[in-house]
Amino acid sequence: MFISYALMVYILAFLNILLRVFISSKIAVILAIVFSLIGLGLNIHEIAIRYVLVGGFQTSTLFDFSIFLSIAFNLTFLFLFYRYKKVVIGLFLIPFSIMFTALSMFTQVSELPSTVYSLWRFGHLPFVIMGSTFFIASFISSIMYLIQDNNLRLKRFGKLYKVFPSLDTLNNINNISMRVGFYFFTIGSILGFLWIVQIAEVNDISWFKALQFILSAYPSFFIFKITFSTITWIYFAILILIKVKYGLPPKKLAMFTVIGFFSVILTYIGVGVSL
Amino acid sequence: MYLTLLGLNHNSASIDIREQFAIQEDQYNKLYKTILSKNVSECCILSTCNRVEFYIFTDEDISKDIFLEIIEDAMNVDRSKLDEHSYHKSGREAIQHIFFVASGIDSLVVGEPQVLGQVKDAFQRAKDNFAISNFMLHLQDYTLKIAKKVRTDTGICNNPVSVSYAAVELAKKIFDNLSSASALVIGAGEMCELAIKHFVTSKIGSIIVTNRTYEKACTLAKEFNATAIEFDKFSSALEEVDIVISSTGADYFIINHDRMASIMSSRKHKPLFIIDIAVPRDIDPEISKIDNVYLYDIDDLRQIVELNKKSRDKEAKKAAEIIDVAISKFYKSVEVMKINPVLKDVKDFFISTKDSELIKYLEKNKIDNKDEIAKLDTFLSSVINKQLHNLFTNIKTNVDSKKIHTLADAAKIIFNQEEIDNSEK
Numbered sequence: 001m002f003i004s005y006a007l008m009v010y011i012l013a014f015l016n017i018l019l020r021v022f023i024s025s026k027i028a029v030i031l032a033i034v035f036s037l038i039g040l041g042l043n044i045h046e047i048a049i050r051y052v053l054v055g056g057f058q059t060s061t062l063f064d065f066s067i068f069l070s071i072a073f074n075l076t077f078l079f080l081f082y083r084y085k086k087v088v089i090g091l092f093l094i095p096f097s098i099m100f101t102a103l104s105m106f107t108q109v110s111e112l113p114s115t116v117y118s119l120w121r122f123g124h125l126p127f128v129i130m131g132s133t134f135f136i137a138s139f140i141s142s143i144m145y146l147i148q149d150n151n152l153r154l155k156r157f158g159k160l161y162k163v164f165p166s167l168d169t170l171n172n173i174n175n176i177s178m179r180v181g182f183y184f185f186t187i188g189s190i191l192g193f194l195w196i197v198q199i200a201e202v203n204d205i206s207w208f209k210a211l212q213f214i215l216s217a218y219p220s221f222f223i224f225k226i227t228f229s230t231i232t233w234i235y236f237a238i239l240i241l242i243k244v245k246y247g248l249p250p251k252k253l254a255m256f257t258v259i260g261f262f263s264v265i266l267t268y269i270g271v272g273v274s275l
Numbered sequence: 276m277y278l279t280l281l282g283l284n285h286n287s288a289s290i291d292i293r294e295q296f297a298i299q300e301d302q303y304n305k306l307y308k309t310i311l312s313k314n315v316s317e318c319c320i321l322s323t324c325n326r327v328e329f330y331i332f333t334d335e336d337i338s339k340d341i342f343l344e345i346i347e348d349a350m351n352v353d354r355s356k357l358d359e360h361s362y363h364k365s366g367r368e369a370i371q372h373i374f375f376v377a378s379g380i381d382s383l384v385v386g387e388p389q390v391l392g393q394v395k396d397a398f399q400r401a402k403d404n405f406a407i408s409n410f411m412l413h414l415q416d417y418t419l420k421i422a423k424k425v426r427t428d429t430g431i432c433n434n435p436v437s438v439s440y441a442a443v444e445l446a447k448k449i450f451d452n453l454s455s456a457s458a459l460v461i462g463a464g465e466m467c468e469l470a471i472k473h474f475v476t477s478k479i480g481s482i483i484v485t486n487r488t489y490e491k492a493c494t495l496a497k498e499f500n501a502t503a504i505e506f507d508k509f510s511s512a513l514e515e516v517d518i519v520i521s522s523t524g525a526d527y528f529i530i531n532h533d534r535m536a537s538i539m540s541s542r543k544h545k546p547l548f549i550i551d552i553a554v555p556r557d558i559d560p561e562i563s564k565i566d567n568v569y570l571y572d573i574d575d576l577r578q579i580v581e582l583n584k585k586s587r588d589k590e591a592k593k594a595a596e597i598i599d600v601a602i603s604k605f606y607k608s609v610e611v612m613k614i615n616p617v618l619k620d621v622k623d624f625f626i627s628t629k630d631s632e633l634i635k636y637l638e639k640n641k642i643d644n645k646d647e648i649a650k651l652d653t654f655l656s657s658v659i660n661k662q663l664h665n666l667f668t669n670i671k672t673n674v675d676s677k678k679i680h681t682l683a684d685a686a687k688i689i690f691n692q693e694e695i696d697n698s699e700k
Binding site: 026148152153155157161165166167168169172247249250251252 | 427445447448449450451452543544545546563566567569571575578579582
């Protein structure tokens with residue numbers, strides 16, 4: 001019930017962002033933020049209901065995973081709006097909230113077996129999800145940067161030129177999203193590692209076996225998710241390191257973000273399809 | 276009562292004609308006095324570099340001939356010349372005209388913001404000269420309100436239509452915050468000065484000026500609180516600044532591709548926005564191929580200005596629609612304004628009746644408790660206010676009705692709007 005309301009308000013938020021971007025309606029900005037906040041409230045309400053019914057956070061089932069992804073994209077949008085006051089980024093982030101809220105409506109609410117129960121997993125997935133979401137925001141802002149750069153270079157002053165923020169802002173969004181994403185992802189990975197260690201100790205098995213044991217409780221695609229999440233983390237770690245140490249020009253940073261993200265996603269999809 | 280306008284502007288008269296009719300600050304007082312002595316109830320004069328307009332409010336409709344006579348007497352100008360180059364509008368057309376003027380639709384550069392301030396000043400000056408009262412004060416409030424609405428609800432003043440301002444707006448698409456950006460100005464001519472003015476207005480962080488004649492650079496730098504450097508040192512400044520504005524008289528490229536490539540390497544490819552407004556160009560166009568360099572010449576900027584002008588013209592059509600609705604609302608509000616004194620009298624009558632009846636009741640029932648008296652008074656006042664509110668709303672809603680009603684019908688309208696509507700159906 002609340003999920004369908006959440007879906008509705010996210011759609012309304014998206015429509016208001018469209019109104020802001022294409023007909024410059026100022027009231028639409030306020031409405032977009034209000035609807036995003038209501039959607040966030042409804043999503044959190046869903047998680048709270050699950051907490052009461054099940055007696056704990058169920059962050060690892062596909063249903064909860066979808067709700068958390070929806071929250072994560074919404075939070076990322078609200079954070080970037082708060083920081084840069086540019087609603088246009090929502091044009092690319094809110095559709096993800098809509099998509100994952102809709103997905104959760106068609107997902108069976110299932111529980112994880114209690115054998116893989118651990119306090120660490122309550123922290124692991126939300127952090128990794130937030131990390132991934134900020135990486136996606138970084139990817140989106142990079143694409144916007146390259147489009148805006150192209151507009152300025154080729155002197156094309158169409159609608160996108162007008163509605164996209166300055167190169168500086170897009171570069172800042174890219175930078176901050178990459179860093180915040182990296183922090184979240186790193187904390188999430190550490191928590192995941194602690195989860196493995198705990199399961200290994202409880203069952204007196206090796207870490208690798210504990211990982212296999214945990215993964216056996218999830219749908220099979222989670223194995224690839226973990227592999228490529230690790231590759232993404234390493235890629236962004238290298239990118240941040242190069243940027244901090246040698247200073248990458250904004251355009252190159254945007255290009256590397258897009259190239260890296262595309263190759264990771266394409267390989268991920270490629271491997272998933274071929275298997 | 277009639278509102279009439281006589282005026283000339285950039286469309287009806289050339290600059291040399293407009294100059295002859297331009298009004299100096301010390302002339303207003305005498306002008307207002309003379310015009311108001313000609314059976315004119317209220318008057319407002321708007322004089323800017325692009326227009327001179329007289330708005331008068333009179334008991335009778337004023338023809339162009341009579342209006343010309345009034346202005347001829349007041350200004351001592353050549354009547355035939357004024358007749359030839361002026362326009363005359365009255366009623367709805369005159370109201371539409373002032374709304375258009377204040378909104379910037381009638382301006383030489385559509386959407387230019389200064390005219391709203393000039394209209395505001397004109398009304399204030401008229402007020403200072405005791406030339407306006409109820410109607411014009413109401414017109415002033417409405418005009419300013421509509422002009423602001425047009426500017427907020429349409430994109431009429433969104434896109435820059437001057438080359439210098441277009442350059443500033445472009446810079447804002449590269450740099451988030453101009454206050455932390457720095458600019459290098461190569462040249463000290465008029466175009467450079469204009470560009471600096473716009474960047475200073477947009478609160479640019481710092482400006483460096485260079486010129487072949489160092490003294491000229493110093494003079495320009497002093498005017499805008501900038502720093503002057505010698506011409507042969509501008510290459511090193513290029514490594515630091517974010518924006519370059521160049522307009523020298525050189526007949527060769529003062530910055531070529533290879534030199535810029537090496538400068539970009541030194542500045543670690545930090546974005547650089549270059550505006551080359553010189554003809555012949557100062558900067559090698561090949562430079563635009565270097566990553567993170569955004570080079571614009573005068574033709575590029577003019578192209579932006581042309582696009583923006585078209586976009587403003589489009590927005591002006593939207594603005595005209597807003598104004599069309601506003602004129603009808605204005606007329607209705609004028610009718611309401613006219614009836615307000617009557618409504619006030621009605622309310623006063625009810626209140627005085629309430630007060631006298633309350634006194635009689637208190638005396639008859641020997642009530643002297645202050646709290647009780649206050650409660651009774653509040654109760655009766657709220658009953659009166661509630662009843663009158665409904666009646667007044669019905670009257671104001673139908674105030675512009677052109678129908679002739681019988682007294683019974685009028686009473687029905689005043690006391691119960693719905694019933695009359697239903698019976699008509």
